[in-house]
Amino acid sequence: MTDQHCRACRHPLETGLDRYLFCSNCGSANYFSAAGAESDNCAYFNALHGDTGRRPLFQRQQFYHACEARYVRWFAAGEREGFTALLEEIEKRILAAGIAVEVGFGSGAELKRLLDAGANLYGLDLADTAVDAFRRRHPDYAGRVACGTRLDRPVDLVYSNALFEHLDRPDHFLTNLAATLSPNGVLVLRLPVITARNVTLDATAVDINFWRPCHRVLYTMRGLAQLLERYGFRIIRHAAFHYYGYRVMNRMLQAGYDDIRQVRNPYHSMRGLQSDKTYRLLLLKAFFTRTLCAEMAIIAQHGADDRERGPDDA
Structure with a gap:
């Protein structure tokens, strides 16, 4: 096996497959597989978008949203306010961009909403089932989506939500991006970022973001900043x-629901959740459950002035 390096900071790592390797320099967690990221991820997402066995769980979703509202009110009101303000700024930037592209649009709900709002936006995705499904649902926008990771024209803004952590070669993505973006173009990322200190390998077994084999890197903010700065x-x-x-x-x-496709999809009919009482108890216990990662939104400018303030190390 060839030497392995941290995808964030390029620091040497110990050798290993099919487990997360933590970088001693920046703290990012790297996953290496015998199969490529595109193969591992397409297998999951093609199955997800082709799944016809799903049905909405309206009653359970009501319980979920009620608990989520209490969590925000009691523990995270200020954090939520700041996060929402940045999401609003991101949307304004997308709507104002001359040409924008969303890489990894998934279900296409956000892409459709932004197109309806007047954005000059295109969508790219590696899963052909996602592209085909979007074209079937929204024929008026069929020409706005394609398979791939790069648009064949210069763009002013690239938006990627829940994609960057899936890449084996973020360096290739950023190299292509730097060549595609117009001068002072903008990259917008949303992704899970490690915020906990002293993360152990045992703890990752029951953390949804340490998702083998799909999440190839869980960055720290320090590692993510170093990676992005290498590419301008x-x-x-x-x-x-x-x-x-x-x-x-x-x-x-933690409760033993180990089918990751069912756990990650809130509308999937979950085996073993036999009653609303069981589900409500699980939601209550979630208030006291540790997370290793936070949802992070960032705006990065290509060629930004060094006087711009960067992120604090996490």
Whole structure:
């Protein structure tokens, strides 16, 4: 096996497959597989988008949203306010961009909403089932989506939500991006970032973001900033939110619900959740469940002035 290096800071790592390796320099967690990231991820997402066995769990979703509202009110009101403000700024930037592209649009709900709002936005995704499903549901926007990770024209803004952590080669992504973006173009990322201190390998077994084999890197803010700066990007705004949903999914893993596709999809009919009482108890326990990661939103500018303030180390 060839030497392995941290994808964030390029620091040498110990050798290993099919487990997370923590970087002693920046703290980021790296996962290496015998199969490529595209193969491992497409297997999951093609199955997810092709799944016809799902049905909405309206009653359970009501319980979930009620608990989530209490979590925000009691524990995270200020954090949520700052995170929401940054999301609003991101949307304004997308709507104002001359040409923008969303890489990894998934279900396409956000892409469709932004297109309806007037954004000059295109969507790219590696899963052909996601592209086909979007074209079927929204034929008026069929020409706005394609398979791949790079648009064949210069763009002013690239938006990626829940993709960057899935990449084996973030360096390739950023190299292509730097060549595609117009001068002073903007990269917007949303991804889970490690915020806990002294994370142990045992703790990752019941944390939803340490998702083998799909999440190839869980960055720290220090590692993410170092990676982006190597390719000429400087983080100019960022905000974190410790999402209640991570707590719920972690509690599900602890309770033995190990089908990751069912756990990560709130509308999937869950085996073993036989009553609303069982589900409500799980939601209550989630208030006291540890998370290792927060949902992070960042705005990074290519060629940003060194005087712009970067993120604090996490």
